Amino acid sequence: MVLDMKRNKIIDVPSFDNKLTEHKQCVAFHEAGHAAAIYLNNKAQNLPPVFFQILFKDRSGSSENHKNTYHIIHDDCIARVEGGRLIQSLPDSMDAFLDKLVAHDDVMVHAVEDYVSAFEADIVNLLVGPLAEAKYIADTDNELFNHRLVNISALKNYGGRSDIATAYEYLQSYSPNKRQQDEKLDELFNVAFDFVNDYENWKAISKLANHIIDSDKDTINCEEVIAVLESTDMNDFADEISQPDRYVRYA
Incomplete structure (x- = not known):
């Protein structure tokens, strides 16, 4: 079972090229946020490497005009992190x-702690996508990016509807109580917000977003993402992460 993280806000087809460019940039920052969080956030918590890739729809094979129109109309399919x-x-x-x-087994206490960390990291990584898009738009418009202006309910305006829905799937197993679910979501939203607002993390997200914008590939695999984020030789890590049977997964 895989987790798709995607920008799914449907908008009208832009009338001008600059609107199309702006839309592509929003999508790039959204998916770069997800991908950067999967790698950097998990790594910071000593969680195991996990396979992912960024997929794009119809980046080749059709004319540019047809391709762009199709992407904007079917915005939920334009790009996703698989x-x-x-x-x-x-x-x-x-x-x-x-x-x-x-x-x-009492020894399982450590495993339980790892499981909880992984559970929360998955939710944070979902929230980082729309938050990265929101920060990109705020920075572009010279507006403030803070908790008051960008809260959980606002994420639906930044392609985050499906991300929030998936987060609540997690939270339903966390607790049957809606108040406790909301409290945990608020807690993890703050973690995701701080991740995006961190200078080094934002620099990494921006670097990856620009790489996505410049790329003409249908798929950007995790090795390429990591190389961009690290800007160094990642051959050793790439060898490890490219073998799915070596990943640690939590049932």
Whole structure:
């Protein structure tokens, strides 16, 4: 099972080339946010590498005019990050699942901590996508980017509707209580906001977004993403991450 992270806000077909360019840039920053978080956020928490790739629809094979029109009309299909999920299947109740793990072996306490970190990282990585798009637009318009102006409910304006829906799928296993779900989402939203607002992270997201804009590929694999983010020789890590059977996954 894979986790698709995509920009899914449907908008009208732009009338001018500059509007189309602006739209492509928004999409690039959205997907760059997801991809950068999957690599950098997971790495910062010592979570295992996980396979992902950025997919684009119809980057080749049709005329530019037809291709661009199709992308804008079917905006939910223009680009997405495939994979990137640490939690492969969500339990009906996370508390019951974790209690069962610990009951089997006290040593499992560390594994439980890792599972919780992976669970929360998946949600944060979902939220970073629309937040990166929001920050790009705010910076472009010389506007402030803060929690008051960009909150969870505002993310739907930045292609984040499906990201929020997937986050709530996670939170339903976290707790059946809507208030507790919202509190946890608020907590992780703040983590995602701080990730995007961090200078080094934003520089990495921007670098990857520009690479996406300049690329004419239908697929940008994780090795290429990592090389852009690290701007160094990533051959050793690429060898490891390109072998899916070597990944650590959380059931």
